[in-house]
Amino acid sequence: EAQVTQNPRYLITVTGKKLTVTCSQNMNHEYMSWYRQDPGLGLRQIYYSMNVEVTDKGDVPEGYKVSRKEKRNFPLILESPSPNQTSLYFCASSFGWANTEAFFGQGTRLTVV
Amino acid sequence: AQRVTQPEKLLSVFKGAPVELKCNYSYSGSPELFWYVQYSRQRLQLLLRHISRESIKGFTADLNKGETSFHLKKPFAQEEDSAMYYCALSKGGGSNYKLTFGKGTLLTVNP
Numbered sequence: 001e002a003q004v005t006q007n008p009r010y011l012i013t014v015t016g017k018k019l020t021v022t023c024s025q026n027m028n029h030e031y032m033s034w035y036r037q038d039p040g041l042g043l044r045q046i047y048y049s050m051n052v053e054v055t056d057k058g059d060v061p062e063g064y065k066v067s068r069k070e071k072r073n074f075p076l077i078l079e080s081p082s083p084n085q086t087s088l089y090f091c092a093s094s095f096g097w098a099n100t101e102a103f104f105g106q107g108t109r110l111t112v113v
Numbered sequence: 114a115q116r117v118t119q120p121e122k123l124l125s126v127f128k129g130a131p132v133e134l135k136c137n138y139s140y141s142g143s144p145e146l147f148w149y150v151q152y153s154r155q156r157l158q159l160l161l162r163h164i165s166r167e168s169i170k171g172f173t174a175d176l177n178k179g180e181t182s183f184h185l186k187k188p189f190a191q192e193e194d195s196a197m198y199y200c201a202l203s204k205g206g207g208s209n210y211k212l213t214f215g216k217g218t219l220l221t222v223n224p
Binding site for chain 2: 033035040041042043044045048058059090092101102104105106107
């Protein structure tokens with residue numbers, strides 16, 4: 001089944017403890033991205049990647065890192081999480097970047113205490 | 114900079130009534146516009162895109178470049194249409210791809 005898989009689905013952590021949220025797609029998509037979803041703010045893009053080893057900042061990149069060593073994986077790294085990073089995170093992938101459908105993961109609900 | 118505005122956070126209608134979810138955009142180039150839907154406890158999924166000019170689940174959306182709008186419409190709402198709807202605009206080309214979402218409208222269809 002073609003899909004985007006995120007792990008974990010739920011995570012509670014403490015301030016400053018490094019964490020990684022994984023994202024994997026099995027559709028051979030070139031383009032992948034991370035969003036955070038907050039009440040009243042909708043989805044905001046954190047980082048995106050147009051291909052292996054090609055990443056760029058979205059609208060809210062502060063406090064996040066990403067890497068794209070393989071086409072299928074695009075992990076989101078929080079080196080030193082803070083409470084303002086408590087949010088619902090979505091990974092997405094698409095075949096290209098011109099008028100193509102984005103496929104989303106199930107979401108990761110992160111709480112930083 | 115590209116921007117997508119959905120002026121209504123919440124929209125409540127009765128079953129069988131027409132529904133219109135508003136979306137306005139600002140973008141200097143030729144926009145590529147989408148509507149995404151998120152049903153309760155499910156992931157976001159594409160509902161429709163402007164270039165396809167299709168009707169999905171009875172929903173349609175027409176791109177009006179003069180008014181910079183891409184409103185989503187359905188003549189007769191159903192209870193299963195209750196969901197969060199996001200309008201999105203993509204800017205393609207070169208190394209500067211971006212997909213920008215509006216803040217979303219929560220549609221509730223009452224029986």
